[in-house]
Amino acid sequence: MAADKDNGDQEMSGLLKSNFGRRDFLRTSAAAGAVALAAPARIGFAQGGPTINMQTWSAAVDTVQSHVNAFTEATGIPVNYGNAPWAQYRESMVTKFVGGAPLDMMWVSDAWLPEWAEAGWISPVDEFDFLMAYNAEAEDFCTNSMTYNGRQYGLTYYTDFMAFLYDESKIKEAGFDAPPATWEEVVEQSLVMKEKGISDYPMMLAMAQESWLIEFMSALVFSHGGRFVDDDGMAVMQEKDKGAVEALQWVVDAVNTHGIVSPACVETGELSGLKAFASGNHAFAMVAKYRLRMLNDPEQSQIAGNVKQAMMPKGPNGDHNTVGWMRFHGMASQAAQDKARAESTAKLIEWFGGKANGAYTFQKFLFLDIGAGFGVKPLFDDPEIRAAYDAYGNVDMIQAQQALAMKKDVVTPWFGEWNETNGSAWQSAILGNTDAATAVMKSAEFWDELKQDY
Template identity: 25%
Template sequence: MPMTRTTVALSAAVTALLGAQAQAQTWSLATAAAPYKGTTVSAIFLDRPGYKAAAQLIPQFEKETGIKIKFEVVPYESTNQRYVLDFTSGGGADLVLSDVVWIGQFADAGWMVPLDKFTKDPKLADPALNLKGFFPVLLNSFGTWNGKVYGLPFDNYSGLMYYNKCTLKAAGFSGPPKTWDELLKVYGPKLTGNGKYAFALQSRRGETQSADSFMRTLWLAGGSLIDAKTFQPNLSSAASQKGLKFRQDLMKYMPPGVVDQDHNEVVNAFNQGTVPMITEWSAFYPTITDPKQSKIGPGCLGVTTEPLGSAGLKPALGGFSLGVNSNSDAKKQAAAYLFIQWITSEKNAKAYVQAGGVSGRQAVYKDPAIRSKYLYVDPMVKSWSAGTAVPNFRPRFAEWPQISQIVAENGTKIMLGQLSTAVGAKVIDDQVKAILEKAGYYSGKKAKLQ
């Protein structure tokens, strides 16, 4: 048979396919890790369930690879500052834990290695990696910057409503509020009194105030920090003002010290029965269901999506990716990538979930056993679906850490009524605009919302 252009192309395609199949059959973690045996990879972890879950799985990785994972637990509120100090001095942990709003800062500064350095290396890249297997909103929000993947979704969050069915039933409610307005006007008055409060919204000054509290109430009313079209500060808009006023009004149905409460304090208040409803991250489900930490009676826990706002379902979105430090040497970078690829893999997703983590992999949540065992799964998957999740729940640009400090300081004052919503909005808007103007967003030197 004569060799035509078509047969040559077909032969090349078959050869490539067989080569890919051979690679898939012969690639193994142990073989890939052999050159890096004895390497120690350093990491920063948080004191949250997803990291405790990873810690349970790490010994298996170390046994299979001979690579040691050494992690240090750091408080969330000081983690960004710690990274910046380490990176600018030419050091830092080999594994980079990047919050959804840090990735622009880290990538723009050149502190993270684009992962295609490793995914294009057949010796390191697991053929089963399957980037499309992650929820798109997670990979795009936590791991991608300017079209390049810098990290894989690791500790993944959706805002959910946790509620005590038994407490609500005793007060005459058949379920949780369907809307934020209903929570404020109906549930709030009936469930508050005698040292008990209807609801708690974690609002400690810092990223918890600016993201978990401030931004959540903007989005539920259809407001935003920045106008997506004009890129001008947007807190003085009618929708943003409505959201900030709603939060002020909700204060009378929340514990008086809520502006000093972080996630752990709010979850503990729920677990101890001080409040029957909270909106918290999916990642705190293991803490809420731990009988050693919770007094919620059997069958009393309910989990659903966040209530609907005037803008519909706009649940909080958060989470972290794991990437590689560009300051680390080549061996540590490769070893770090192998761990990232392994801990976020589809193969290990079920074990990670069962250990208390929240995987970013779509396939694991199709498992009937996982869906029936973990009450957070269905509302979380709904919250991460296309058209519901808000990728820029917090604006994803490198200047966010500066802006977050401004929002946190003044957001607390607005929440307490020390500043009116109008005055507080103007204070924040003016400072935010100055930062963005200096950075070059209005002159066209920088891209806008990612």
């Protein structure tokens, strides 16, 4: 072996000395460089089409990667998959868009849709009929949540809604046969529980300034029959009976008059509230429905087996409505500019948000893997999914509540800015710095100001 190597070195050395001049070296280097530069391009347009750049936040990474691999195998279209933490996702994506980073398909939150669409970073997908065909089987609020200015921007990735959960053992201990159906009954049952020493603060509300806050507020407002804004985007939150004042007043009274919600709710985030509920500190909680699985898991919850879901209580003018939210697979505008790339991207969107090999494979994977909700109705009839749900929840109740979920009405290009002020206004009312009507009025005025500015 050593001898072979020595001979080879001598040959190469001789070649360089005898025939291989400086010009040859430069020519060969240039040719090698050109080949190297061309290589990625060749890879990019391999067999099934250009490489699609897909960006997601860091959730179910292995499941996503495996589904990506299956797509490439099935279509021959290579996919360059990257992910970033959820907490920095919006900022990192905005930076990528502004910087012109290669992006074709990405996960989008319904909260960012107007902002990204107005900026021209994402493109509607409603020109692809094979994608639009899936709307027939999707929940209405899901389709609405992906629609902006009459155009649809993607297919569902995951959806969920704010659920009203209760600890059945505490309800029984308090002497009630059924969970509360109205917000008034929540107060009545809670007061009894307080009196009997079952819980100091029976109702758990997480009202800290964090991204979940708008979901909690929206669920309260919708279930009271109110809205933040009307269909034309005009603020109605300040209007009595059909706005947000009644819902906020209920929270203010719950904290300050009845003492059934802890004054610490303004510093309680969703996760802290969930832990407190799982520890058995409360009888009622408003949390995302997918938390039901964790709350009935004996390894994670001290009240496992007792946590049940009820329809969202309703206010005097309301119904059992709640808020639903959406994450979807969207297409970047730069992909839409190139026909071949757009078609490949649409295929990838279908593979994830629609059917892969004839079934809603990815949404089912996600549900079974991390309990993420799905926005397509046929999956409620899937025996495997029903069996999984039955282990910790009531699938019919889940389906009924999901049907009453509403899209957040405040999602606009100025949503982020308004949300900060609105959150502070609600907290100020809860803290007693101002009354509910004034707090909501301040929020409405800021809404109008931003609307005008945009």
